[in-house]
Structures are given as C-alpha cells and as structure tokens.
Amino acid sequence: MSNLSSLSYYIPELIMISAILLIIILDIIPSTKSYTFNLALASIVASSFFLCQNYGESHSLFMGMITLDPFSHYFKYIFLFATCSIILISRFDRQLDRKYASEYNALLLIVLLGLFLMSSSVNLLMIYISIELVSIPSYILAGMLKNDKESNEASLKYVIFGSLASGLMLFGLSILYGITGSTDISGISSALQIIEFPLTIYFPLILILAGFGYKISMVPFHFWTPDVYEGAPTPITAFLSVAPKAAGFAILIRIFYTMFTVGGISEGAVTLDGINWPALIAVASAITMTLGNLLAIQQKDVKRLLAYSSISHVGFMLMAFVFISPEAVRAIMLYLFIYLFMNLSAFYMAIFASNKLNAHVIDDWKGMGKINPILSAFMILSLLSLTGLPPTAGFVGKVYVFAELFKHQQFYWLAVVAILNSVVSLYYYFSIAKAMYLDEVDTPVEAVEAHPVIKWSIILFSAQNLLFFIYWEPLIEFIDNSIHLFGM
C-alpha cells in the first residue's frame, strides 16, 4: 500500500506521535504543565479506540515496511494496557520526581510507539529502528532517579549491554542482507530456501537471536536484567518486565517463523533444511529457566527476586517456541497475557511496600499480612499464579506450554527440567509469603492503606488470576483469532 493511503490505517500511532509532541510543548508553558498526564492517558485511550476499529484486517503498509495484522493487534493491546497502567501508577509513586513528570510520560509514549512498530515490522531496517526506538528511551527511563546512584548504574549498564546486543543484531541483519539481497523478511525467506550451506544461515541467526534474546532477557543475554530491575524506578521495572518482553516475543515469532521455516506458521511447517534452531531454543529455554530460578533463590531484594523470576518465566515461554505450529504461538501469547497481569500486580505490591513502608528486602515485608490484609491476600494469589499452581491463571498458562511438548511428542527432557524448576520456584516465591504471614513480628503493627489507584490495580490484576482460571475459553478464542500473521 502506498504511503499516503497507509496513513488511514496508522491513526493510533499518529495520535501517539501528536501527543508526544504536544506534551513536549505543554511542558514548556508553566500553566499547562499539569495537563501532560491527562493528555498522555487520553492519547492512549484514543489510540486504543482507533486500534479496535480495524481489528481482524490484514494489510501491508508503507510500501511493505510494516504490516497491520491481528497478531500485531493482540500485542498492541498488551502494550497499550501496560503503558496506560504504568503511567497511572507512576503518578502516585513517591519515588519519582514530580518535576520530570512530563518528560517521563513523553518517554513512555515514545517507548509505546516503538513497541507498536516492533510488533508490526517486516523489514530489517524497520526492525532495527523499532528496537532502538524502544531501547533508547528505556535507558533514560531506567536512570530517571537522577540523584540515585543505583538508578544511574542501572541506566549505564542498560546502555552498554543494549548497545552490544543491538550491535550484534545489526551485524546479523547485515549478513542476512548480504546473502539474500533483500531487507524484506518474506523476500529473505524465499531467498534462504535455496541456500544449501547451513552455516551461512546459522551465523546471522545466532546474532539475531542475541539481539532479541537481550530484549526478552534470555540466558546468556540476561546479565543486565537484575541490575537494571533493581536500580530503575519500580514502575519502570514493572514496565520493562512485561511490555518490551512481549514485544521481543512478538518480533521473535514473526522473524523466526517467517525467515527460518518452510511453510510459516501453518500446521506441518518445518524448519529450513539443516537449520535446527528449535534445538538451540530448547537448550536456551532450559538454561534460562534453571539459571533464573537458581539465582532467584538467593535474592534478598524483592525487585531483584522478581527480576530473576521474570528470567525463568521467559524460559518457560521459550519452551513453547521450540515448536512451529499455531498452537505453540497460542501458548506463548496466552502465557504472555497472564504473565502481564500477575507480574504487574506483584510489582505494584512492591511499589506499595517501598512507598509506604520503605520495605525493599524480603525481611522488611514481615507482618505485611497484618499491615494490609486485603492486598497481602491478593499478593498470595499472584505468587501462586507465578508459581503456576491452581486455582490461578498461571497454572493454565503452564499447562498450555507443557501441552505443546506432549502434542508434538518431542523434547520430553525439557518437560522434566521445567517441572523441577516450577518446584524450585515455589521455594522463593513462598519466601515472600512466609515473610508476609508466617514470620513473627516483634513490634506491634498498624494498618497501612495503599493509595486507591495502586490498591485497585493490585486487586483487579490479581483477581484476573482467578477469573481466567475459572473460565479461559473466551481468551483462547480471542487469541486463536489473533494468530494471523500477514503473509503467512
């Protein structure tokens, strides 16, 4: 589709772009400075509205640079939801400096725009630009606490690891361009089908995997995760743990299924001849979940613990990525959806704890069950869900991932590794539960209420764990309708 006619399918992004520019202008004028928060939220609501308008359609936009398909739509809903929630929460977070609220909101919207592009890019150049558009504002956001040493450290580490990863990826992308002469992923795909020497494909494949692996914090590209998660402002940590990860998976699925398979996502598709990337992913998945879990056991800091736990969840999701079938994609998409809510609610609880109680390490959480019984009960629900125990949605997500292994009757060793990991994860998640309920508190505690926005966010996000456990069929139907990638 030509550039001009593409614009009519590009309204959500256009709204965001105008909102970003408006926020920057409003921030300069003292009397309008306070409207930036409302404007940011309004732009998200407006773009969600326009996004819903063309759900189900598939188009190639801007001369084949990006696409519009139900698959990218699904992820865009996730990004919009996460960003909206984070902007809302950040306003009531005490850690952040109110002075920089406009910059903060503008940066978040830029990341959102980048995430939108990431989920819909089908051209190597666009892929690289979109990833950078997500990464660079994220570096700044991680260092948003100017006077906090750890925040600065987080930002710097993020920059260094991020640059390295994108450098590697860029190298991989350029090799691909070199051997195929195309930047369009479907063009590359058809060129790769006839290449007989597998090593030429393996090399860029691994480099590209490094770039994406860094985005989703897959071992061994995870080193930045704990430090950045610990140092960044907690709302940003919560954001980084869900939205860019979801985008990383979206792009991983799109690129790998388009370029490195024969038959795309359809039933019966196989990998390129001689390129056994599923085995590579299987090993990465096993190492990611095991390392994430083992390191999480020793953590004392709640945010750091959640960082390692998020690494192990990535390992779980990768477990479904070793298969090329619509059901495998469905399992990942379902898991991401559930993970979004359970992880956000756990992080919001950490925000509540650090804001109101100045509690950062697990031992500080002692007596939480008495300090705020309602939120603590919901936190237990989220912890159960993160562990993957019924009656929670986390269990449903895990069952769907495990089911893939049995459906394809392959990689049973991965199943054994994964279940042992879920037992290990129980131990550290419940060290939080133990502090909240079991440990004796010496001093008398008094009840502390959370801000209503934080309180209801935790309650609602946690409650979905029950809701989507009791009946998740509509969710699966929605996801099934969304597994339509353009050109596959």
Next chain:
Amino acid sequence: MESSILTLLIFLPVAGALLMLPFAKLYGKENPHIYKWIALVTTSLQLVLAWVLYSNFNPAMSIAESPFTVQLDWITHFNIQYYLGVDGLSMPMVLLTALLSCICIIASWNIEKQALGYFSLFLLLDAGMMGVFLSMDFFLFYIFWEVMLLPMYFLIGIWGGPQRMYAAIKFFLYTLFGSVFMLLAMLALYYYSDPHTFSLITLIQTAGSIDAEIWGMSVKYLIWISLFIGFAIKVPVFPFHTWLPLAHVEAPTAISVILAGVLLKMGTYGLLRISYPLLPSEVVNFSYILAVLGVINIIWGAVNAIAQIDMKKMVAYSSVSHMGYVLLGMAAVVSESPEGAQAGLNGALMQMFNHGTITAMLFLLVGMIYERAHHRWIIFPQDYKQPELAGQIAFGGIGAKVPVYTAFIAMAFFAGLGLPAMSGFISEAMCFIGGFSVFRTLTIIGTLGILLNAIYFLRAYQRIFLGPLNEVYKDLTDITGRELITIIPLAIIVLWFGVYPAPLLNMIAPAMDGIIQIVQSVI
C-alpha cells in the same frame, strides 16, 4: 436435587469461607466466635449432605448410571469437563472427610489467634479434599489436589508448633514435587489416548491401548511411574515419608487429624482411582514392588515409632506403618484366588477408612493432653530445658486422675495395635489374608508389624497412665464435654465396624470387584 448434591458437598465450604468475609468487616477479625460458628454450621451441613448421599447411595451402580453424577463441559477445546461422581471407592472417603472436618472444627474451638484466617483456610481445605474424592475428570482431580496445598501450608505455618515454618515449606515442596510429575502423567494420558480426554471413566477403556515409547521405555510405564511418585509422596511410601513426621508433629491438633485422617488416604485413593483401572498391566508388573514397599512401610514405621519419645511423633510414625497395610492389601489384587484379591483390595479400602478414624482419635487425644500439660513427652529428651528431668518418664500414673480420658486412649491404642473387636483388626487381617495369598514370605514378615505396633502402644500406655501418680499432674482435669463430642462418634465407629463391618463392606465391595476385574483381565 440429586445431581446438585455433589456440587454442594464441594462448594458449601467455599461458600462458608466467603460468608466469613463480610463478618470480618462487621465484627472485626479479633472476635473468633462468629467464624467458629459459621465453620461449624457449614461442616455440619456438609456432614448431613454426606449422610443423605450415603443413604441414597446404591453401591451396585456404576458412575455412569448413578443419579448423582454431574457431567458438564467446562473448557470445550481442551475437553475438560466438570465431571463429578460417586462410587463405592469414593463413598467411604467422602463420609470420612465430612465427619473429620466437622469434628476438627469442634476440636479447634480453642483457636483464638487469627480465627478468621484459620477457619476460612480450613473450609477451603475441606472443599479441596471433597473435590479430590468426587472428581471423575483428571484435570479437575488435579486442581483439587493442588488447591489443598496452599491452605495446608498456612495452617501448618501459622498455627503450628516451634518448627512450623520449616515443616510447612517442606510439606509444600514435597507434595508439589510429587504432583508436578502427576501433571506430566495427566498430559501424557490426554495426548496419547484416543480420543483425547481427561475423563477417568473414558480413559479406563482407552488408556490400555496406548502403545508408544519415550527414551526406549513404554509410555504407559513412564506414566505409571510418574503417577506413583505423585501418590507415593502423599501416602507416604517409604523413601518419600520424611515430610510426614515433621508436618504431623508441627501442625495444630485438628490439622494433624486432617493430614493423617484424610490427606494420606488420597495417595492410595489416587492409586485405586487412576493407576489401577487405567494401567492394569503396569499394576501387575509392579505389584511385587508395591508389596515390598508396603512391608517396608509396616516395619519401618513401627520401628521408628518404637524409638519415639514424643507421643505425637509416635502416632505419626504409626500412620506410616498403618498405611503399609493398605499397600500390601492393594498389591494382593494380582492374587490367583479371587477370594485373596477381594480380601486384599476390600481390606485396603477398609483400612483407609478405619485408619482415618483411629488415627483421628489418637491425634485428638494426644492434643488434649498437650493442651493440659503443655508437653507431650513420654520420656523427657536428654537435652530437655530442665536438666534434672532429662531422661525421666514424663507422666506416669495419671490413669487414676483422668479415668475417662484413659479409657478412650486405651481404646484408641488398642484399636491402633489391631485388637480384635476394633475396626483396625478386621481391615488389617483382610490385608494380610489378601497378601498371604500371593506374597507368602513378605506377608509373614509384615505380620511382625502387629507385634511391633503392640510394643510401642502398650509401652506408651504403661509409661503414661500406669504406675504411681506423678505429683506434678495431680491437678490434671479429665476430658470435657466438648472433647467428648469429638471423640465419641469416632469411638462408636471404631467399635461398630470392629464388630459388624458389613455396612462398610457392602458399600465398597462392588467397586472393588470392578477394579479386580480390570486388573485380573490382563494377567
């Protein structure tokens, strides 16, 4: 009405737990009475429902014919059903669960600390237990199986003894370790059977035809092993039993009763409900190992119990020993003589029920003496806080002070060691008769367990209740009315089934015959 009774049995406690929440707002969390009463009314209603179910229950009917069966689609594309049913295998377990839940609420009447949490978690636990015994869909079964873990973790961890936190997480980790293997087995059964289904009734027909290999081993064999790990940890079978003494000792009295009375039975129930009918040929191959493990349990549990100087730990190890009888009886299903197989399997299920009632009595009675004396040592340990008492007999001669209590505990002890005219005798004898028809030598070794059981029960009885009165306990008060309410129903059942076990046998025999038929057909 008939089809909703099973749903009510499961979800009545959930409703009770939810009902407590508005009261927490009205009366505050500190006032325990309202929660006690809600819990008591709920569990009593559940008991009445279970009785109604029992009086309308026809043992000859299969799950498919039974009017109580509920079968609704839940998640259609995964073929998960809300499938509840009751047969001769689950009926005694349902009665046991309802009875012990109600009794345990009365036994927990003294709980003051965080009463809202205690009673609501207890009711959730109750719902999970009921669900396990009534589910006929593997997915549903698994969910209820796991749902029990969380309330149990908190009930041990918050209201337990000094080592409660360690005991709670150890219990949680052990059982989760077992159940994740069960999850794999469940998914394997689903995907290898044709048509794909979680229905335990359909799988009886289809699971047998699974014919595939993983890593050079038959899938059915691996499924059996995975299921066995899951169930064996719950029973607990010998090498997996180390969580049990700790959890039982640290848990508050009522929770120990539930642990020993109901939760342990779930392991053997799972074997009989899932492993036996679905994988009969593996049962045949595995029966010898099952019998060996059973005998090890009998001897190992009893020998450990002899070595204990803590009453509760002694009772806990006696549970390990008594569950060994169940395993031995279950292994006898391969017997060539039909009478042997019947005696073994019926004896195993009866032993599950009888041990549930006897061990409940034992834990309740030990709990009562602990409440009065604040310790439950038979002999003070060497490192006791008062060094002059270390190694001394702790009680002694209190039989004269508390005669009613002594009478009941004597009865419980004798029932535990398998004295005739008590229910334990009949079921243990049947397990041995069944076992003897197949595994002669093993069963003879196993009967030593009876002797060993007698040693620790009688010795404990002598040390605590006989001899000259220990002056420290001259003010010991006898059993109260509330405590009598918890003990008398159990005592009546133990005596009744000891003299006249026919009602129990009639209830379970047709279902057990069905299992025997399935297993015998593959020999």
